[in-house]
Amino acid sequence: MKKYSLIFLFLVGFIALFSACNDDDKYIPTPPVVSIESLSGVFAMPQEDSIILKAKVESPLETTLRWSVNGEETSTDSIYTFKMNDLGNYEVKLTATNADGEVSATTPVEVYGKYKYGTFILNEGASLRGDIASKLSFINPKGIFTDSVYQKENNGEMLKLLSQDLFISSNKMYFISQRNTLTVVNAETLKKEIIYEDEIKDLVAPTHLVVLDDNIYIRDNKGVYLFKLSDKSLTFIEGSNGARKNTMALVDGKVFVSKGKSVVVIEKGKEEISHTIDFEGNVSGIIKSADKNLWVSDASGKISKMNVKDYSISQTNELPTEAAKLLTASYAAAPSISAKGDTLYISALQSKIYRHIFSKNQTDFMVDAKEMVENVNIVYNTVSVNPINGDVILNSIKGYGENIAVNNISIFDFSGSEPTLKANYENYLRYPAGTFFTYNFE
Structure with missing residues (x-):
């Protein structure tokens, strides 16, 4: 009996040992699951602003966090406020570590110039009874108003007197002054890049402009001129005489200009009017529509929608x-x-x-x-x-x-x-x- 009892105890011990080893084999490591959330829902911001990022972590074990920006550690908290003044694209990395492993998540964050999005009000100033300088005001998407932003960003330098119009193209902003000055700045920072004066000295009180690649179309008291940045040439667009002192429109790679009861079309590469579309009254407004066609208003009290490819009028409403x-x-x-x-x-x-x-x-x-x-x-x-x-x-x-x-x-x-x-x-x-x-x- 004693012999059988020893065998029984041995078997019980072996089974227990086998079960314990088997339990060890079934253990599944649980490294953290991690992702990055922006509390505002965006991962792009203007310089001098901030984005609050939150770590989303699933882990049954004690976990530590580590934030880094472009490889440089910045924080170990669950909430990280991203701030950068230098423009560019950044990689934000969140690393979560527990006893079972280390996992990372990354997200790109864009920092753009603080003037990239918003509303500008251009003031032309005056030259009567002493000059009143031109200036540029800005309202950002949050409704914060900043006055004289060109002056602030260019060490106190003023915009050229009688700046009448501006145009944004390829991350540059262009200002035309009736004093025959074309000023070019970075559209995101407003830092001045170049000024053209002698090159357009033959213009007479220029007031409006449109920029198409390196072609700048400028309206003055005679008509519309083409100023080419590539060779600094200035050429009059034949048939544009009497172009109205008003905003021109750029749609589908074509420039649209109001002239009396007509809208005239300037095509890229041409130095004469390509098409003329007539309306009942003097044209009082031409603007690009959301579907990239043209709204046209005229003095007969009507607003028309014009197709910019075939110049047909799809609909006209009388107000x-x-x-x-x-x-x-x-x-x-x-x-x-x-x-x-x-x-x-x-x-x-x-x-x-x-x-x-x-x-x-x-x-x-x-x-x-x-x-x-x-x-x-x-x-x-x-x-x-x-x-x-x-x-x-x-x-x-x-x-x-x-x-x-x-x-x-x-x-x-x-x-x-x-x-x-x-x-x-x-x-x-x-x-x-x-x-x-x-x-x-x-």
């Missing part, structure tokens, strides 16, 4: 009398219309703002700015709508002379049942030449 009056070809240097999608806004040089929904042929009176903002006596140029968020901007002054210093940049929100004044920036204007949204140049 009611009061709104139609605002489509006259006035002395304003900006178009009579501004658009977000198929919704257009009209004010001409008045404080009353109308909205026209083109697809519904519906026109509504939105607001008289005088009822919501003080000192709106003279509307300077025309109303403009932000093509992204629908904000409508109206620039106004109390009057001329000393009263020019009393003015408003008024931003209206028409998304609700009643108009609201979203923001009003007082006393920054100095004869505003126009409002420019970076998104319209994309």
Whole structure:
């Protein structure tokens, strides 16, 4: 019996040992599962801003974290605030480590210039009774207003007097001054790159421009000229005589110019007008549409949609009398219309703002700015709508002379049942030449 008992105990011990070894074989290591989350939902930001990144970690074991940017360790917390002032693309890496292993996740983060996206208001200044310098103001997407941004970014240097228009192309911003100066800056930083003066000295009071690759089309008192950056040549575009002092449009690699009752077309590489499209009244506005065709308004009180490939008119809407009056070809240097999608806004040089929904042929009176903002006596140029968020901007002054210093940049929100004044920036204007949204140049 004692012999059998020993055998039994041996077998029980062997089975227990075998079971323990078998349990060890079944152990599955559990290294962490890790990913990176942006609390704002974006991984791109302007310089001097920040992005809050959060570590998302799944691990049953104690885990340590390590953040690095381009290989340099920056933090060991679960929340990391990414800040960089230098433009460029960065690799953010999050490494999670527990007793069972080490796992990493990476994400690219872009830092772009703080002026890449937003709204510019160009002030031409004046040369009457002493010069009032041109200046550029900026409203970022968060609604933060900064005055004289060109001056701030160029060590106090002022924009050339009577800067009338700007255009953004290939990450460069171009300013044209009636004093025969073409200034080129970096579109993200506003740092000056080059100024052309002698090369365009033969122009007479140039006011508007369009940039197509290295071809710059400049409108002056005679017509439209082609200034080629490659050889610095300046050539008059035949047939452009009498081009209206107003914004030109670039769509489908073609330049569209208003001239009397017509829109004329300049094709790249040509030194004469290629096509002429006639309208019932003097053309008061031409702007690129969201689907990359053309909106055209004319003094007969109509707005048309034009196909830029075959120049056909797909639809023409006639506005009611009061709104139609605002489509006259006035002395304003900006178009009579501004658009977000198929919704257009009209004010001409008045404080009353109308909205026209083109697809519904519906026109509504939105607001008289005088009822919501003080000192709106003279509307300077025309109303403009932000093509992204629908904000409508109206620039106004109390009057001329000393009263020019009393003015408003008024931003209206028409998304609700009643108009609201979203923001009003007082006393920054100095004869505003126009409002420019970076998104319209994309």
